[in-house]
Amino acid sequence: MKKTAMAFLTLFLLLSSGCGASEAVHGETGKEETEEQATETEENKEMRMKIGSTRVQVVWEENEAVDALREIVKEAPLTVSMTMYGGFEQVGPLGVTLPSNDVDTETEAGDIVLYNSNMMVVFYGTNSWPYTRLGHVADKSAEEMSELLSNGDVKITLSFE
Numbered sequence: 038m039k040k041t042a043m044a045f046l047t048l049f050l051l052l053s054s055g056c057g058a059s060e061a062v063h064g065e066t067g068k069e070e071t072e073e074q075a076t077e078t079e080e081n082k083e084m085r086m087k088i089g090s091t092r093v094q095v096v097w098e099e100n101e102a103v104d105a106l107r108e109i110v111k112e113a114p115l116t117v118s119m120t121m122y123g124g125f126e127q128v129g130p131l132g133v134t135l136p137s138n139d140v141d142t143e144t145e146a147g148d149i150v151l152y153n154s155n156m157m158v159v160f161y162g163t164n165s166w167p168y169t170r171l172g173h174v175a176d177k178s179a180e181e182m183s184e185l186l187s188n189g190d191v192k193i194t195l196s197f198e
Contacts, residue, residue: 084106101138110197128157137169139168142170145160161187
C-alpha cells in the first residue's frame, strides 16, 4: 500500500510539474512567436526606391548609414534631386548628414553610395573613390541603369510601403 501511494504521489508530481512546465514553455513560445511575427512584419516594410516613376529593387547594406537613412525615411518619404555628373553617376544632396565609413570602392552600374556623408550617388557607370556603400539596384542591368540615369537630371524617392 505504501509503495502504491508513493508511486501514485510520484506520478502525480511528475504530471503536475510537466503540465506547469508545458504551459510555461508554450506561453513563452507563443510570446516569442508573436514578437518574431511583429519583427518580421516590420522588416517586411523595406525601404523602397524609385528613380523618377520607376520602382527599383534595392539590396540595402547593413551599416550605420543605412540604419540612419531608414529612420529618416520612416518619418516621411525622402525625395532627392539628382544631377548628372561625370557621365557615369547621378549625385544629389540628402539634406542631412549620415554616419559614414568611407573606404576605397570600385563601383559599378546600380551601386548606391554615400559621398561626403551627405550626398547620395547612384551609378550607371563605374568609378573608384572612397565611399560608404548604401546598397545596389538588383533588378536592373547596366544598360537599364544607363537608360534610367543618363538622360538628364532625375528625382529619386525613398519611402516605406
